[in-house]
Amino acid sequence: MKLTDFNPRILLSVIILSLGLIIAAVPRNTTTPFKLTAQQILDELKSGTQYLEAELVAKMIVEKDPVLQLIDVRPQSEFEKYSLPGAINIPLDDLLSPEYADLLNQGTMTNVFYANGSTRANEAWMLVRQLGYENNYVLMGGLNYWFETIMNPQAPASTSSDDELARYDFRKGASQALGGGGLVASVADKKEGSAAPPKPKAVGKKKAVKGGCS
């Protein structure tokens, strides 16, 4: 009896079903390492993939992106004086407290750490990254850079490139939407370190690419 004697519908069903049985029987692929080595973290740190640009975060706030979770790692007293819209406060000292574990180790939200500069937020990121947690990022340049660029943008020279002018337009819009201007003077003097952020190579590299079909 030849293979072609079978009804093709039944033949295909049998093939697909047996493939399904195989995949149901094999254990899930778990070869991806859970914890990262110090070298891997150093590599990630050097490439700057943990940084999210201030513009991107501002856009997410303005669009009320439900995936965004801002996490203020400054002490509570500073958080109460000023915080970004929708942010929650996890002071760096309490970062490893068990009550925050579910918040930091999850696959749904995009957590963005911020402090006045980049240092404390980076420390928070390194700690949770060491534990193998994903979806945690750092606001590039911290609040200092945020106020310089988003809340109080400087107009570029009229000879600037179109890109730069477009970026200025976006910052102006975001500044208005987020109530910038008046707040600048009161917070900008709280400098923590250098306000100049490092230039990342690829921002949010691990963030999945949007796609889909309709």
Place this chain on the structure above:
Amino acid sequence: MGPLVINEIISENTNLLLAFFIGIAFGFVLEQGGFSSSRKLAGVFYGYDTVVLKVFFTGAITAMLGLLFFSLFDWVDLSIVYVNETYLWSSVVGGVIMGAGFIMGGYCPGTSFCGAAIGKIDAYVFIAGLFIGIFLFGEAYEWFEPLYLAEFWGSPRISEFFGLSEGVTVLLVILAAVAMFWMGEKAEKMFPRDEY
């Protein structure tokens, strides 16, 4: 190694170029499969032609099996593959509107462009309606927003939702698909139409 873009094996632009060619192939296959005929498409609701059900479920189970085998061979990292977010109420309401439009118009958004490509007038009317709908939604967005963003669930997968392993979930979907194909062909014999 995969997903290719996220692991920077190919650039975003190469990705778009690939999408362009895959899109052309997709449209060609749809058209050749008869998906540019609104009567054939609407047949799935009346039982005289269930090709829509068969094609899309075959696509789904092929992709599911492919992704899981690729993951097994370490060719793709499933944990960073993009999964569309679930906003429960937009999905429910949108699904009902889309289904009603599908029965009435005989097209879904993708196949309407397929029909338009070979000059079907009803497809052009459908696309005009599609743009009117997009325009109205955009203009009334503030009014829709609470419903649009309600019940955000993140990106849950069926397997996580029911606490099953991914492999068992795929097997169950395959069983359901084969059962539906069988019922679909029965329906085609029960409600035949000679010409459509």
